[in-house]
Amino acid sequence: xxxxxxxxxxxxxxxxxxxxxxxxxxxxxxxxxxxxxxxxxxxxxxxxxxxxxxxxxxxxxxxxxxxxxxxxxxxxxxxxxxxxxxxxxxxxxxxxxxxxxxxxxxxxxxxxxxxxxxxxxxxxxxxxxxxxxxxxxxxxxxxxxxxxxxxxxxxxxxxxxxxxxxxxxxxxxxxxxxxxxxxxxxxxxxxxxxxxxxxxxxxxxxxxxxxxxxxxxxxxxxxxxxxxxxxxxxxxxxxxxxxxxxxxxxxxxxxxxxxxxxxxxxxxxxxxxxxxxxxxxxxxxxxxxxxxxxxxxxxxxxxxxxxxxxxxxxxxxxxxxxxxxxxxxxxxxxxxxxxxxxxxxxxxxxxxxxxxxxxxxxxxxxxxxxxxxxxxxxxxxxxxxxxxxxxxxxxxxxxxxxxxxxxxxxxxxxxxxxxxxxxxxxxxxxxxxxxxxxxxxxxxxxxxxxxx
Amino acid sequence: xxxxxxxxxxxxxxxxxxxxxxxxxxxxxxxxxxxxxxxxxxxxxxxxxxxxxxxxxxxxxxxxxxxxxxxxxxxxxxxxxxxxxxxxxxxxxxxxxxxxxxxxxxxxxxxxxxxxxxxxxxxxxxxxxxxxxxxxxxxxxxxxxxxxxxxxxxxxxxxxxxxxxxxxxxxxxxxxxx
Numbered sequence: 001x002x003x004x005x006x007x008x009x010x011x012x013x014x015x016x017x018x019x020x021x022x023x024x025x026x027x028x029x030x031x032x033x034x035x036x037x038x039x040x041x042x043x044x045x046x047x048x049x050x051x052x053x054x055x056x057x058x059x060x061x062x063x064x065x066x067x068x069x070x071x072x073x074x075x076x077x078x079x080x081x082x083x084x085x086x087x088x089x090x091x092x093x094x095x096x097x098x099x100x101x102x103x104x105x106x107x108x109x110x111x112x113x114x115x116x117x118x119x120x121x122x123x124x125x126x127x128x129x130x131x132x133x134x135x136x137x138x139x140x141x142x143x144x145x146x147x148x149x150x151x152x153x154x155x156x157x158x159x160x161x162x163x164x165x166x167x168x169x170x171x172x173x174x175x176x177x178x179x180x181x182x183x184x185x186x187x188x189x190x191x192x193x194x195x196x197x198x199x200x201x202x203x204x205x206x207x208x209x210x211x212x213x214x215x216x217x218x219x220x221x222x223x224x225x226x227x228x229x230x231x232x233x234x235x236x237x238x239x240x241x242x243x244x245x246x247x248x249x250x251x252x253x254x255x256x257x258x259x260x261x262x263x264x265x266x267x268x269x270x271x272x273x274x275x276x277x278x279x280x281x282x283x284x285x286x287x288x289x290x291x292x293x294x295x296x297x298x299x300x301x302x303x304x305x306x307x308x309x310x311x312x313x314x315x316x317x318x319x320x321x322x323x324x325x326x327x328x329x330x331x332x333x334x335x336x337x338x339x340x341x342x343x344x345x346x347x348x349x350x351x352x353x354x355x356x357x358x359x360x361x362x363x364x365x366x367x368x369x370x371x372x373x374x375x376x377x378x379x380x381x382x383x384x385x386x387x388x389x390x391x392x393x394x395x396x397x398x399x400x401x402x403x404x405x406x407x408x409x410x411x412x413x414x415x416x417x418x419x420x421x422x423x424x425x426x427x428x429x430x431x432x433x434x435x436x437x438x439x440x441x442x443x444x445x446x447x448x449x450x451x452x
Numbered sequence: 453x454x455x456x457x458x459x460x461x462x463x464x465x466x467x468x469x470x471x472x473x474x475x476x477x478x479x480x481x482x483x484x485x486x487x488x489x490x491x492x493x494x495x496x497x498x499x500x501x502x503x504x505x506x507x508x509x510x511x512x513x514x515x516x517x518x519x520x521x522x523x524x525x526x527x528x529x530x531x532x533x534x535x536x537x538x539x540x541x542x543x544x545x546x547x548x549x550x551x552x553x554x555x556x557x558x559x560x561x562x563x564x565x566x567x568x569x570x571x572x573x574x575x576x577x578x579x580x581x582x583x584x585x586x587x588x589x590x591x592x593x594x595x596x597x598x599x600x601x602x603x604x605x606x607x608x609x610x611x612x613x614x615x616x617x618x619x620x621x622x623x624x625x626x627x628x629x630x
Contacts, residue, residue: 078471087576088574088576089574090535090536090537090573090574090578091536091537091574091578092576092578093576093577093578093579095576096576096577121471127576128482128517128519129519129531129575129576129585130576131588132588162469164469164470166475166478166479167478167479167482168478168517169478169481169482169517169518169519169520170517170518170519170572171516171517171518172573172574183478184475185472185474185475186472186474186475186476186477186478186503186509186513187474187477187509187512187513188512188513188516189516189517205471205472246578246579247579248537248540248578248579248581249536249537249540249541249578249581250540250541254578254579254580254581255579256579287536291535291536291574338578340536340537340540340578342540346540351536351540354534354535354536354539355536357534358535358536358573358574361573362573364516448540449539449540449541449542449543449544449545449596450539450544450545451536451539451540451544452539452544
């Protein structure tokens with residue numbers, strides 16, 4: 001059975017005959033919404049976005065309309081709009097498709113958003129590795145400029161806004177919005193402390209700034225097109241619109257699916273969408289929305305009362321509906337929608353070590369708990385996988401993680417701690433078993449690929 | 453410092469687009485690294501002077517971001533993704549195979565100066581794991597079996613200056629089929 005998709009922002013992704021040039025985009029109704037939007041009042045556009053209930057698609061899930069509402073319009077300083085195209089959360093590869101295949105959708109979404117917030121200038125901060133993506137965007141912006149859709153006096157409206165593509169240089173931390181702002185200012189991507197540095201008041205060049213994810217800005221176009229009220233009817237209460245689920249790891253057919261929030265379950269995504277586990281394998285664990293989200297163990301049960309329906313629920317991982325409310329009830333988050341799937345060939349301790357190595361590499365080094373803690377966890381878990389582990393390493397790992405979360409400037413501390421905090425209690429027995437067996441010189445799970 | 457006329461023009465056009473000159477630090481580092489191959493002391497000082505900064509303000513950027521390098525690298529730059537989704541599909545084995553075939557360890561350049569291998573963190577193409585970026589092209593599903601052998605052949609031809617694939621990355625989509 002195929003999975004039921006509802007393609008809004010992904011409407012033209014992988015479509016036969018669709019190209020990323022402006023002629024194709026206009027032929028498919030492109031830039032009509034921008035024309036309509038430029039005749040409306042900016043505050044009405046902002047109200048539509050607020051009414052839509054759209055939550056940011058960059059990971060944190062903060063309501064976009066609220067973010068815009070916090071903008072300091074009275075400071076008299078210029079306002080900036082920045083698109084976060086740093087897509088660096090492991091497991092996430094949804095924005096890549098939008099940037100490469102439908103760049104004009106992003107440009108239109110950005111120009112509508114820039115007009116709505118009165119931005120003086122806008123930027124796309126794209127990760128350094130997307131070299132061709134940056135070239136595609138630059139070409140697309142020039143096409144749009146030639147048609148007076150970007151730049152000076154857009155569509156004869158007296159409103160002007162330039163759009164600059166700015167490449168990062170391989171630092172994960174620049175996906176954090178204040179780190180991104182520092183990087184855009186030409187510095188190291190050290191996140192800023194909030195308060196006082198909320199971007200909506202003190203952002204780029206200490207001016208009011210909005211940083212939104214690629215998918216979020218593309219959604220804005222569709223919100224203005226169909227109206228905020230109408231958009232809020234898609235999905236579930238508290239999580240409107242669609243989610244792009246990008247599945248990777250050990251399934252038959254990894255891929256991306258745009259799904260109405262709550263319209264299908266994790267099981268349907270993995271079996272109907274991705275063809276289930278590899279031959280002869282069983283699912284063991286999933287990380288639902290990007291590497292830093294809390295891990296779920298296949299077979300565990302989640303029980304409680306659902307706030308939306310008021311009904312009791314009793315779910316296995318496969319029963320969880322794909323919306324951020326339900327995912328939150330299971331102690332994790334849908335976040336970027338980048339799901340990483342592991343089966344029974346995976347050595348969970350090696351997986352842990354792989355994750356810890358990532359955060360140790362990507363900590364910016366500003367805060368001691370994260371800088372020292374992530375390196376320590378990496379050393380510890382690498383040691384545990386190499387046959388030199390001790391039983392007490394397992395609680396020690398958890399102890400270190402507990403001392404990182406909540407003690408850092410930005411959420412990288414939580415990102416590094418959550419995988420450990422969630423995986424250790426769930427897979428502790430396997431870790432201890434492995435430590436014991438490896439001391440006897442046996443390889444723990446010879447069927448899977450090495451992960452460290 | 454010797455820079456091509458084309459690049460100097462590009463730089464002079466780029467800087468005024470930013471509200472603050474210093475914002476052009478990252479783009480200038482990219483542009484000069486692309487032309488010179490790496491960022492030397494001379495390049496860093498040139499960028500600093502161009503943007504009215506102290507050289508230290510450029511150094512701190514160059515040393516922070518993984519993509520900037522202070523030494524020349526091999527003719528072909530191979531980046532294998534290390535992070536979980538790729539590792540689950542065999543990227544550690546893929547990397548080992550590349551190391552053996554190209555004669556250099558991860559993080560190093562081969563003695564003949566032809567290849568540099570890096571084992572990098574997630575490059576955001578997780579559904580097509582394992583992925584390998586060769587210069588600015590992305591190769592998908594480079595599993596440690598025959599797919600890696602095919603890529604090794606291509607990489608060797610690239611080092612000889614041959615143009616191997618006309619299509620840029622993202623080849624799944626008809627728009628990129630050339």
